[in-house]
Amino acid sequence: MDVLYPICCGLDVHKATITACLRQVGRRGRVTKETRTVWLAQILQHGLLRPSLIHPAPIRELREATRYRKQVIRARSDEANRIQKLLEGANLKLASVATDILGVSGRAMLAAVVRGETDATVLARLAKGRLRPTQEQLVAALTSRSTPVQRTLLERQLAHAEYLDRAIADLDAVIRTLMAPSQAEADRLRTITGIEQRTAETLVAELGVDMAQFPSDRHCAAWAGLCPGNHESAGKRKSGKTRKGSKWLRTALTETAWAASHTKSYLAAQYHRIARRRGKKRAAVAVAHNLLVIAYHLLKGGTTFQDLGPDYFDRRDTRQLQRRLIGRLEALGLRVSVEPLPLVA
Numbered sequence: 001m002d003v004l005y006p007i008c009c010g011l012d013v014h015k016a017t018i019t020a021c022l023r024q025v026g027r028r029g030r031v032t033k034e035t036r037t038v039w040l041a042q043i044l045q046h047g048l049l050r051p052s053l054i055h056p057a058p059i060r061e062l063r064e065a066t067r068y069r070k071q072v073i074r075a076r077s078d079e080a081n082r083i084q085k086l087l088e089g090a091n092l093k094l095a096s097v098a099t100d101i102l103g104v105s106g107r108a109m110l111a112a113v114v115r116g117e118t119d120a121t122v123l124a125r126l127a128k129g130r131l132r133p134t135q136e137q138l139v140a141a142l143t144s145r146s147t148p149v150q151r152t153l154l155e156r157q158l159a160h161a162e163y164l165d166r167a168i169a170d171l172d173a174v175i176r177t178l179m180a181p182s183q184a185e186a187d188r189l190r191t192i193t194g195i196e197q198r199t200a201e202t203l204v205a206e207l208g209v210d211m212a213q214f215p216s217d218r219h220c221a222a223w224a225g226l227c228p229g230n231h232e233s234a235g236k237r238k239s240g241k242t243r244k245g246s247k248w249l250r251t252a253l254t255e256t257a258w259a260a261s262h263t264k265s266y267l268a269a270q271y272h273r274i275a276r277r278r279g280k281k282r283a284a285v286a287v288a289h290n291l292l293v294i295a296y297h298l299l300k301g302g303t304t305f306q307d308l309g310p311d312y313f314d315r316r317d318t319r320q321l322q323r324r325l326i327g328r329l330e331a332l333g334l335r336v337s338v339e340p341l342p343l344v345a
Contacts, residue, residue, distance in 0.1 A: 091144035194260030211300035257287035266308035
């Protein structure tokens with residue numbers, strides 16, 4: 001094989017060391033090889049390592065608790081899905097009537113099913129609250145035959161779901177205690193549209209409360225992996241895919257972005273404005289980035305969020321809005337003339 005590169009070096013990065021192999025072709029074609037282990041301390045001594053962000057111990061403990069709570073919540077959601085699958089197999093269509101099959105009414109009905117109750121009318125009478133007026137639909141949904149094996153499995157799944165509910169409640173109590181020194185910062189974050197207590201706790205746990213660790217909001221977004229990627233070659237930008245970052249922070253902010261998109265706010269207006277051109281997923285990531293920038297400035301400046309309003313983009317450029325609306329009307333075959341209204345004294 002022809003030698004394309006007379007001098008080359010390969011690096012094998014391990015957890016604690018880096019092994020470097022240098023191969024060099026001499027003047028007479030003789031190949032020399034040298035392998036060395038490069039210690040991280042030596043690299044750090046020469047300024048070749050960038051420092052990692054390490055939060056104070058109380059924030060790290062809070063982060064461990066919030067991440068574990070998220071995992072337990074996911075486990076509870078998985079268990080609810082398994083219960084729903086079992087009910088479908090038993091032809092129990094409770095989900096078609098009840099929004100939450102593990103609510104107060106749903107648990108009472110399922111507990112009766114576990115005890116062996118098969119009369120749909122008796123099961124429907126266990127409904128409470130808003131489910132009471134839907135007796136006929138409940139009777140139709142609960143008319144089924146469950147086998148002993150299905151009832152046994154349902155009993156164990158319900159017990160597991162109750163255990164997970166208690167675990168989540170216990171973790172909420174632990175996190176409230178850990179959040180006590182930072183509750184003021186969490187309250188400021190809760191003023192942002194779409195952010196509730198658990199999301200605020202996650203933001204504090206992942207970001208910390210000292211924004212001096214980030215030179216700017218751009219550095220914060222880059223660290224979190226919520227800034228546009230920089231993939232450019234030969235003067236052409238090929239991809240804007242976001243870089244890797246904290247998946248816990250990204251998940252929390254993206255979920256908040258979806259929630260904010262269903263409100264009447266500046267964030268919802270931004271989401272719909274981007275979604276029309278770039279799609280819903282990219283719009284959600286863009287709003288998540290904006291949420292992170294807002295959170296950065298609230299934590300750094302000690303202020304609260306002031307929503308710009310759902311009509312912010314229309315007010316910012318009324319001429320563009322006018323041209324767009326006229327263009328839509330003309331596309332329908334209408335001739336449009338615009339006259340300004342007289343000013344009211």
